[in-house]
Amino acid sequence: METCIHIKRDRLRLAYTVILLAALITGLIAYKSLSGFSKLQQVRTSGALELRDDLLRTRSGNFAFLVRSVKYLAIVWPALVFGILIAAGVHAFVSPAWFVRGLGAGAIGEQVTAAVAGTPLMLCSCCASPLFSAVYDKSRRLSPSLALMLASPGLNPASLALCFMLFQTRIAAARVVMTLTAVLFASRLPDLLLPRASQPAHSATNAPAVEPKTFALPEALCLYLRSCRYIAIQTIPLIVFGLFVAMLVSNRLAPKTFASFGGSAAIIGLVAFFAVLVALPSFFEIPLAFSILAAGAPVGAAAAVLFAGPIVNFPSLLVVGRRAGWKAAVLLASSIWVIAFGGGLVLH
Numbered sequence: 001m002e003t004c005i006h007i008k009r010d011r012l013r014l015a016y017t018v019i020l021l022a023a024l025i026t027g028l029i030a031y032k033s034l035s036g037f038s039k040l041q042q043v044r045t046s047g048a049l050e051l052r053d054d055l056l057r058t059r060s061g062n063f064a065f066l067v068r069s070v071k072y073l074a075i076v077w078p079a080l081v082f083g084i085l086i087a088a089g090v091h092a093f094v095s096p097a098w099f100v101r102g103l104g105a106g107a108i109g110e111q112v113t114a115a116v117a118g119t120p121l122m123l124c125s126c127c128a129s130p131l132f133s134a135v136y137d138k139s140r141r142l143s144p145s146l147a148l149m150l151a152s153p154g155l156n157p158a159s160l161a162l163c164f165m166l167f168q169t170r171i172a173a174a175r176v177v178m179t180l181t182a183v184l185f186a187s188r189l190p191d192l193l194l195p196r197a198s199q200p201a202h203s204a205t206n207a208p209a210v211e212p213k214t215f216a217l218p219e220a221l222c223l224y225l226r227s228c229r230y231i232a233i234q235t236i237p238l239i240v241f242g243l244f245v246a247m248l249v250s251n252r253l254a255p256k257t258f259a260s261f262g263g264s265a266a267i268i269g270l271v272a273f274f275a276v277l278v279a280l281p282s283f284f285e286i287p288l289a290f291s292i293l294a295a296g297a298p299v300g301a302a303a304a305v306l307f308a309g310p311i312v313n314f315p316s317l318l319v320v321g322r323r324a325g326w327k328a329a330v331l332l333a334s335s336i337w338v339i340a341f342g343g344g345l346v347l348h
Helices: 002-046 064-093 096-102 107-121 125-139 142-154 157-166 169-184 186-193 217-251 255-259 264-277 285-294 299-311 314-324 326-347
Strands: none
Touching: 002 064, 002 107, 002 157, 002 217, 064 125, 064 217, 096 125, 107 125, 107 142, 107 169, 107 186, 125 142, 125 217, 125 314, 142 169, 142 186, 142 299, 142 314, 157 169, 157 285, 169 186, 169 299, 169 326, 186 326, 217 264, 217 314, 264 299, 264 314, 264 326, 285 299, 299 326, 314 326
16 A cells, blocks of 8 residues: 555656656746847848947946846846745755656766756856755765756857857867866766765755655645745845945956956956856846957957856856855866866967
C-alpha cells in the first residue's frame, strides 16, 4: 500500500513539473524570442539597434541612480517574474535525484547540459539568478548551477546574432569564445578551489516546509506558493540592493573616462572591471560597447563589455554569495574579469 502511495506521489510530482515548467519556459522563450526577433528585424532594416539610451546616459544629481534603477526594473520585470516563477517550480517539484540523472556524467557533461538548458531562456543575469538559487538548493551542485546562470545571458542567441551583424567578426567571435570559456570552465573553479562549495549551507534551514504526503492539487499549489515566497525573499532584496549599487557606480562614469585612463591594457582592465559589476538588460551591452569605441577606447575594451557586461553583474554576484558563499562569488567575479581582460588584450 505504501509503495502504491509513493508511486502515485512520484507520478503527480512529475506531472506538475512537466506541466508547470513547460508552460512557464515556453512562455518565457516566446516572450524573449519576440523581443529578440524584433531587434534583429530592426537591425536588418535600418542597420542600427535602437534601445532606451536614457538608461545608459550619465545623469547629474545625488539620486539619479535611483531613477536609472527604476527604469532598469521597468524593462526587466517581466523576465524577472518568469525567472522567479520557474525557479519556484524547480524548488517545489524537482527532485534532487532528477538532477543526478539529468546533469549527465562527468564535469564537462554536466557543464554542457546546464549550458544547453540555460541558453534558450535568454534571461539577463539578474533574472537568471533566482534559477541559480533554486537549482543550487535542490541539486547541491555549484558548477552546473553557475553554468546555467552564465549561459542564459551569455549565450543569448539573439544577442550573439546582433553582435555578428553590428560588429567586426573578430569582436563577435571573441565574445563567443570568452563566453564558452566562462560557462564551461570558469564556472568549475569554485568547485575545484573551494571543496565545500557544493554543500549549500542554507538549503536545510531556509527551505519551505516538508513536502506533502500525497501531492494532491491543493497541497501542490500551497507548496508552489511557499516556494515562490521563498525564492522571492532569497533573491529580490539582493537584486534590488545590488542594482542600486551598480547604478550608483555606473552613474558616475562616462565612456570618455575609460578612454582617457592610461594605456590600452589599463583601459581594457578598467572597462572589464566595471563590466563585471554593471547591471544591463538584454542587448544593452551593444550600445555601451559602441559608446566606448566612439570615445576612443581600444577594440579589446568593447569586446570585454560585450562579454562581461551581460554574463554577470553585482546583483547576481550578491545572490551567488548569499547562497554559495562569498568566496565563490569573488572567485566567479575574478575569473570573469580575467577572461574579459585577457580576451580584450588578445583581440587588441
